[in-house]
Amino acid sequence: MKKNYCLGGFAAINTGTIENSYSLVKLSAKGNVSGGFVGKNSGNVTNSFSHIEKAKVSGGFYGIDTGSILHSYFFHSLSENSKALKNLSDTTIGQRLEEIKNTDDVGNLGFDMENVWEYGQEAKPIRFLNHNWIYDVSQSEKYAARKENSILIKTAEELRELANKINAGETGASDAYVVLDADIDLEGKEWIPIGKERPRAFTGLFDGQGHTVTNFVIRDKEVTNKGFFGFLKGEVYNLTVDCRIKANQMAGGIAANCDEGIIGCCAAIVDITGNQSDFGGLVGTNGGRIFQSYAAGKIHPFAFPWLLGLIPMLAIVGVLVAVNLPDGTGGNKYAPVPYDPDAIADPDAEDDQPRTDGNFASFQFEQKINIDLTSGLCAFNFKNPGESNHNIVVQLQFTDEQAKTIMGSTGRTEEEQAALEAAEDYDPEINRTTIAESGSIRPGYMLENLRLISQPNGATIPPGTYNAVVYLIFYDIETNNRAMLDSQLPVVIEVE
Amino acid sequence: MRTQATKLETGKKQKIIIFSVFLLLVIAAILLLVVKVMPKSYTPPKFDETAVLGEPIPDAHFAYDEISVENGFSFFVAGNIYQQEDGSVYLYLTNPEGSDYILQGEILDESGEVLYSTGAIKSGSYVEKLKPLKEIENKAMKVEMRIYAFEKDTWYSRGTISLNNTLQPW
Structure with missing residues (x-):
């Protein structure tokens, strides 16, 4: 028969007593008996609560209850009529956070707001009164017999030594009065639980004095009961632990198993991962007594799933690096002439490749060009063949002499024209006025129309038939270098 | 006085390092993609200061x-x-x-x-x-x-x- 694994934000299984405690653990494990506070309860739970954000649990507070749960609730912000809320096994003890607005609202639920709890909107919705959240260990029955022989722990080494002694079966240590005298950072290293086997459970008195043992992990597959304590039959007070656990059977932040022990005023901030295990935020299973304690953090099935994102990311970077990096400046001496936006790929040149055996350029166009003055388009039907290895810029030109005869001027401003004419080598039969120009036309592209240029001085071409020159400028497709030899061919233009 | 912490500290440094590496890789990938996909930019030569x-x-x-x-x-x-x-x-x-x-x-x-x-x-x-x-x-x-x-x-x-x-x- 398949086992139902239990998950609880605070405890996986409770057969003992839990009072005045809470869980803020986020649970995201499916297919188990899970409760925001306790997975399976056959003991007694009073005045406790859990807070759930999403209904990824069997019950907001408990998964299965065959014991007694009194004045205990789960707080949530789920919609009252939502399916998620209705699917929970314990909807009747759900309380919408938005409806808990002050101390009285919580007090009416049965919580002791004078000695144990205080209300706070951020506290979802209550927390322990900090000044009362400390247990006086001298009240413990174990204290009197052990107070003279306490073990003071101040360092990580001392704490590890204690755990080793207890796990080695040294009864003097396992039954001792241990006092934690400082916060202890275990530097992210593996922690072997104190009392990792039931016969060597901790039976003494442990006073954390409000200190925290932080930054430890429990991943060892050989360890099946994972927590700061593996098996606890003694008493632990005033201790906070902060750890990551990879669970494989039973796990809880303070203790995997609190057999007949007592946990008071303790806290566990945990990140527990694993499948097919029983685990709770503070304890795995509780058969003893727990009071004024809480658990926070998360319990989820996989560790760092987002780390998987590194793999495709590394692959992308690797491929991009492998496919040669550009040098940032484009590597070319010259700026590229922008491609003509009107040029389109020539379907006949689809399979052609630029030639690599030296400079090669050819072209095709109409020898008689019709110019539509309304649209400013010169019907040209120019093609740069696919096997060309030059981009081509096309200009339609008059000599300055022609321009003056046809348009009345060269189109230049008076200042420009005067400066040009002042030069010794100015010859109106050689100097040209450009009347239409394309952008750069790539090999395998065609341009149906050239566009007339607006002349700086506003000169226009009147309707008629004229001789003109098509001037072709070639740019290397790789280097943008202009070929030293341009081509020019006579054409007839018909302006309408 | 004790406070009731709720945020996990264990592995925070490692998480920051891993996240930083992840972030750097994402930025590197985006930059490389931008450089690859966008037209190569052109930088003209600087004018000669000794001219x-x-x-x-x-x-x-x-x-x-x-x-x-x-x-x-x-x-x-x-x-x-x-x-x-x-x-x-x-x-x-x-x-x-x-x-x-x-x-x-x-x-x-x-x-x-x-x-x-x-x-x-x-x-x-x-x-x-x-x-x-x-x-x-x-x-x-x-x-x-x-x-x-x-x-x-x-x-x-x-x-x-x-x-x-x-x-x-x-």
Whole structure:
């Protein structure tokens, strides 16, 4: 028969007593008996609560209850009529956070707001009164017999030594009065639980004095009961632990198993991962007594799933690096002439490749060009063949002499024209006025129309038939270098 | 007084490191993609800070003369180039007054490695002397002088002239 694994934000299984405690653990494990506070309860739970954000649990507070749960609730912000809320096994003890607005609202639920709890909107919705959240260990029955022989722990080494002694079966240590005298950072290293086997459970008195043992992990597959304590039959007070656990059977932040022990005023901030295990935020299973304690953090099935994102990311970077990096400046001496936006790929040149055996350029166009003055388009039907290895810029030109005869001027401003004419080598039969120009036309592209240029001085071409020159400028497709030899061919233009 | 912490501290540093690496990889991937997908940007050469206005009067042994391309551009340059003791070379590359173009010169060895380079030279100015870009052996060597001509404003090519020459030792 398949086992139902239990998950609880605070405890996986409770057969003992839990009072005045809470869980803020986020649970995201499916297919188990899970409760925001306790997975399976056959003991007694009073005045406790859990807070759930999403209904990824069997019950907001408990998964299965065959014991007694009194004045205990789960707080949530789920919609009252939502399916998620209705699917929970314990909807009747759900309380919408938005409806808990002050101390009285919580007090009416049965919580002791004078000695144990205080209300706070951020506290979802209550927390322990900090000044009362400390247990006086001298009240413990174990204290009197052990107070003279306490073990003071101040360092990580001392704490590890204690755990080793207890796990080695040294009864003097396992039954001792241990006092934690400082916060202890275990530097992210593996922690072997104190009392990792039931016969060597901790039976003494442990006073954390409000200190925290932080930054430890429990991943060892050989360890099946994972927590700061593996098996606890003694008493632990005033201790906070902060750890990551990879669970494989039973796990809880303070203790995997609190057999007949007592946990008071303790806290566990945990990140527990694993499948097919029983685990709770503070304890795995509780058969003893727990009071004024809480658990926070998360319990989820996989560790760092987002780390998987590194793999495709590394692959992308690797491929991009492998496919040669550009040098940032484009590597070319010259700026590229922008491609003509009107040029389109020539379907006949689809399979052609630029030639690599030296400079090669050819072209095709109409020898008689019709110019539509309304649209400013010169019907040209120019093609740069696919096997060309030059981009081509096309200009339609008059000599300055022609321009003056046809348009009345060269189109230049008076200042420009005067400066040009002042030069010794100015010859109106050689100097040209450009009347239409394309952008750069790539090999395998065609341009149906050239566009007339607006002349700086506003000169226009009147309707008629004229001789003109098509001037072709070639740019290397790789280097943008202009070929030293341009081509020019006579054409007839018909302006309408 | 104790406080009731709820945020996990264990592994925070490792998480920050891993997240930073992840973030760097994402940024690197985005940058590489942008560089690959976007058109390559063009950076024109900087103007030569050693360029001097006017026209030089080199000694006759430099064989300084004009080179002109029909329907193209013209420039003046030393025909004989000598390596100096510090490796530099007198080139006297001149962009004549009234030129419509910007020029730049380079001297390359036979493997195509650039030994000397000018910055961009405006019309009406010249660059007299070039410092070597690498250590150059003091011996006669075949070189190629390349003169690049740029359209003003757009930095489009107006053509490149290549001249074979010999760099003389000092």
